Amino acid sequence: MNSDHWLNYLTAEGIIISQSFLKGDWGVEMESAQGTYFHFVAQGSALFATEGGKEICLGAGDLIVLPRGDAHVLKRFKDSKTLSLGRFISHSKGLHRRDPDATSFICGSFGIDRDMVMPAIKSLPNSLHLRSESRDLPSAITDTLKQLRAEVEQSRLGSQVVIRHLLSTLFVYVLREWSENSAKEAGNWFSAMQNPLIAKALACIHEKPHHTWTLERLAQEASMSRSAFAKQFRDTVGETPHSYLTRWRLGIAAQLLGQTTLSIGEIAYKVGFQSEYSFNRAFKTARGITPAKAREQQRVDAVGPLIPV
Structure with a gap:
């Protein structure tokens, strides 16, 4: 029996919250929030960590997903000082537009029904890191991210509609990737689906x-x-x-x-x-x-x- 039948009944049309270009020494602390959020590094690099978790180096093309909206930190260097989101925005001297030397983030939210997918959400780790350099990463995910970046940056006619559908597709791809390659070792709900x-x-x-x-x-x-x-x-x-x-x-x-x-x-x-x-x-x-x-x-x-x- 096909174990991903449950995905046929889910909708995940999300939104793009922001596109940011950060240059120089910067760091921001994001509080926990209800929802499933993501950061896509369109260019440059940064360090990411959830509260109490190990630092993860994010490179160009990487995607980090926070299934339960856990508090986390994004910063340029290991010793970069971090500010709360509110203070970071008010002291946004490091924000630059279209700078080739800046780190560019596309941040957004997957508009899923959390109550409906709670067993799956609980089974996922605090953060899912999909590396662009990984040979095992499906081309479907990298291709979707490339399309997403193009639609966000070019903002053409119908881009908002296309973006919603791309985010829905991306969410399914991410869950499929996790369920097929990581869930068996975790012994969680995804493995139960097998x-x-x-x-x-x-x-x-x-x-x-x-x-x-x-x-x-x-x-x-x-x-x-x-x-x-x-x-x-x-x-x-x-x-x-x-x-x-x-x-x-x-x-x-x-x-x-x-x-x-x-x-x-x-x-x-x-x-x-x-x-x-x-x-x-x-x-x-x-x-x-x-x-x-x-x-x-x-x-x-x-x-x-x-x-x-």
Whole structure:
């Protein structure tokens, strides 16, 4: 069974937060933030580190992804002094435009539904570093980054639309690269997706969230006993089948709220809830707002940008 079927139901249309040209001795401290963010080094080099983590040297063409928006530092040299983001912006003497000697960053956010992909997000390390010089890096990623840089720098007709689609594609490529080359050693949710029995049950949830799935029914689909399935599912996925099913249904519902004109009642039944009331209650419990409020917010702004570097 194809283990990446869950990606078919995700949208990751993000935004570019800033393009910065930094020259000289500089350093900036970025606070933690809700979201999945990235820095792409278009030219030059820099040092990167999450709080308490090892310093990583970023070269031209490198991509660093922060799945959970952890606090981190970007600086030019090992002994460079760093400033908070606010102070850095107010003391932006090192900012230069189109300087061939500057380090150029393209920073952005992947507009994913974090609740929907939480098991995957939790399984990822604090930061994912994809090196342009690595021979193992798929050309699909390097080609997408080149296209992204061209669209950001040239800002042609339709660039914003193209950029959103490029970011969605880039996010999927990054997850695929991690799941195929690093996840097995990590022993996490991505490796669970390689388990044919658990993957079969997950595929049932992903592809048919509207079905009345019970623990017994999912265990049958996985060709396992009820108790063995429940334990293995929890051990590998990190939560109970019922919890995962509910969160996935709410994720699909959130997409439908933003992408369709279906009524809330229609959406409730479409994702497997027996009544609009039960759907409203589950949605508000999990996400803190009602489906109606969520639809209103999505129309205003799907992703809240950070302050540009």
